[in-house]
Amino acid sequence: MRDSIIQIEHLTKTFGTGSSAVHALEDISLDIRQGEIFGIIGLSGAGKSTLVRCMNLLERPTSGSITVGGQRLAWMEPDGGSEKLVTVSEKELRLARRDITMIFQSFNLLMQRTCLKNVCFPMELAGVSGAQARKRAEELLELVGLGDKANAYPAQLSGGQKQRVAIARALATNPKVLLCDEATSALDPTTTASILALLKDLNEKLGVTVVVITHQMSVIEEICSRVAILDGGVMAEQGNVQDIFSNPSTDAARRLVYPGGVRAEQVPASSRAVRISFNGGTVYQPLIASLAIDCGVKVNILGADTRSINGHAFGTMLLSLPEDPNDAAKALSYIRAQPNVTAEEVEYHG
């Protein structure tokens, strides 16, 4: 197993105090490994942006500890009877931030600077000499495919190009971690795909750890190896993307994985229903057709949300079982005998 690069323990963040307090994050623990692409997903207001902004202390947590690249950025220390949060000094934090850079949904480029000067910016802050910064900025623009736009201003670029400049800028200080806060949410699907491919490429070429915040499951599906699901400020689930896709065990996870998902409550009360999960078997497995042919049992599909990831089928399907108990049992045992498929009968009371 690879070394961990970001460790977050028992992190909480509360905005406001007293009765108006909002608990944005509650007891979040995370372990992001060096060199991986880690996804944090949640619906709007789930606290994912707050979480990522705690990682570089743009947001000061209320309690808990944050360690990035072996350096503690925030931790708890005893204070009289209780504990209080302590953070690194401002100077240390500024240095640490060169190792944890960030890209944003709205790109946040300096509008009065050329692309080249934008990429030079973090190096200027770090005191790198002009000529050296320029040279590296040119290389980085080349790396993100915008070598010809060095002297263009951000206003002359498309959204995808702006994000590429922002990525080049974020890489200027050779960071260990690149935080992406909804970096593709403002882009169209084609541009999103190209930015994601670039992130994946940079992750492989440079070994930079990438943390992706998103509300789009497709983004996680595309590039992440592991994912954490946030729901109302609470960590609902975390693990390998494939595991969570194949078997989302919490409601929050199911809602995100299958947004149009099937809910048992919607099934008419008079029938028995079974929920089938596809756990990565081949997509070319015509389950329902073979059930009808092999067992002579006809089932009704009440709803389905399946997708294929790298040729493997993931998803759930809700079937209504035949009225006849023998047929129902036959169908159930047939489905259960299939590889990479689990079935559970759904309990409901109309």
Place this chain on the structure above:
Amino acid sequence: MGELFTVEFWDYFGPLLLAGTRDTLVMTVVSTVFAYLLGLPLGVLLVLTGDHGIRPHRTLNRCVGWVINVGRSLPFIILMVCVLPFTKLLVGTKLGVLGAIPPLVISAAPFIARMVESSLSEVDAGVVEAAQSMGASTLQLVWKVYLPEALPSLILGGSISIITILAYTAIAGAIGAGGLGDLAIRYGYQRREPAKMWVAAVLLIVLVQIVQTVFSRVSNRIDKRLK
């Protein structure tokens, strides 16, 4: 108004106009420079210490805001009289171009502070945050983000400030500061010679037009958001 086309009129009034224009320009330019030296840092301070600033400090922010509001609430002509002793102390005279500069600066600086505050507030908070996330210090944020990103707006604000100060110089003229405003008041109001007043007024109008046009063009030219 027939006198306007006589040699005698210009022989007499021409040199006065030239001197008046020079005095007006000197008062305006020198006062603007000093007023910005005071007002620009105050405006930056207001933005930095504001509730959503990068260095929030409620007490300091409210104190500075209060002082600025006091400075802005006195009409210029009253303020000018109020600070006469201070003017005398500072520049040794209450009269002429020199005597007009301290009250002009005192009056314009709070106004400029508010103009600067409003220009800097237009800078996208996301851009400031991005710079913070790259490890920018407060000073770097001011010099490398706030001021350069707000420059086109600051320049437009500059034209408003200069024109305001130009108008104040005319008021200063009423109590012996000299300049075009002084000419207009003396000849137009006290001596009932409207032709001379109108010539001075037209010159003031021309000055304002020139300032506005030049500053708007410069602001437009350097603003890379519009390209």
